[in-house]
Amino acid sequence: MSLPVLAVDELAMSFGTLEVFTNVSFSVSRGETLGLFGKSGSGKTTIGKCIVGLERPTGGEIRVQEANILNMRKKEFRKLRPKIQMIFQHPETSLDPRMKAFENLIEPLKLHSGLKQDALLKRGEELAELTGLLPEHLARYPIQLSGGEIQRIVLARIMALSPDFIVADEPTSMLDVSVQAQILRLMQKLQRETGVSYLLISHDLEVLRKVCHRIAYLDNGTITSIENIKRVVKI
Numbered sequence: 320m321s322l323p324v325l326a327v328d329e330l331a332m333s334f335g336t337l338e339v340f341t342n343v344s345f346s347v348s349r350g351e352t353l354g355l356f357g358k359s360g361s362g363k364t365t366i367g368k369c370i371v372g373l374e375r376p377t378g379g380e381i382r383v384q385e386a387n388i389l390n391m392r393k394k395e396f397r398k399l400r401p402k403i404q405m406i407f408q409h410p411e412t413s414l415d416p417r418m419k420a421f422e423n424l425i426e427p428l429k430l431h432s433g434l435k436q437d438a439l440l441k442r443g444e445e446l447a448e449l450t451g452l453l454p455e456h457l458a459r460y461p462i463q464l465s466g467g468e469i470q471r472i473v474l475a476r477i478m479a480l481s482p483d484f485i486v487a488d489e490p491t492s493m494l495d496v497s498v499q500a501q502i503l504r505l506m507q508k509l510q511r512e513t514g515v516s517y518l519l520i521s522h523d524l525e526v527l528r529k530v531c532h533r534i535a536y537l538d539n540g541t542i543t544s545i546e547n548i549k550r551v552v553k554i
């Protein structure tokens with residue numbers, strides 16, 4: 320594996336008197352999936368939120384391309400932010416319920432790409448194809464889509480930004496087993512095609528052991544061990 324795309328060093332987080340974690344360190348290489356496993360309340364989501372700037376940790380460093388993002392000026396972080404994305408357990412919260420799926424899909428391109436209308440629509444169609452979305456899905460509102468279809472829209476929106484790193488927080492835990500496999504397969508395909516890295520947060524050790532290159536175990540406020548997985552299964 321090459322140089323880390325992201326390294327977390329001695330990260331600490333407290334909410335008032337609640338010390339959630341005190342010393343969390345790991346790194347993730349390009350094209351790698353690192354699993355993050357820990358019991359409920361151990362701070363997995365909070366670590367993800369710290370990485371994408373939704374929470375400010377109380378200590379430690381988060382380095383992207385050798386720069387500590389916690390020391391960056393707002394403008395500098397804003398420039399980097401599209402490259403570091405997060406998907407959530409309830410993906411529908413990332414979509415605008417008043418916009419049809421295709422409009423939701425191209426919204427980040429409108430904001431960040433500077434593409435003209437024709438090129439924007441073409442890129443949107445490419446992303447829909449890449450993520451296995453059909454024209455009939457694209458014409459629906461989020462409420463008219465299944466959980467798996469919504470997760471595909473969310474992945475397409477994120478891929479529009481050509482991210483280097485995605486925190487995937489329980490991305491399949493709300494889905495049926497067969498749909499779960501489809502989304503994990505899609506995530507693997509996107510990784511093969513783009514080299515994107517994932518921090519995959521899950522309660523499901525069986526899933527993590529199938530798709531992760533390594534698994535970090537979070538317990539008692541620290542990473543207690545990192546397991547190397549010998550053979551990653553192509554889902």
Ligand SMILES: Nc1ncnc2c1ncn2[C@@H]1O[C@H](COP(=O)(O)OP(=O)(O)OP(=O)(O)O)[C@@H](O)[C@H]1O
Binds near residue numbers: 364
């Ligand atoms: N903004 C906040 N303010 C106060 N406490 C918080 C906040 N966010 C999280 N916590 C607390 O921090 C702890 C860790 O929460 P977090 O959601 O990171 O855990 P988790 O490991 O992801 O849990 P789960 O697996 O159940 O999703 C919990 O006790 C939670 O209640």
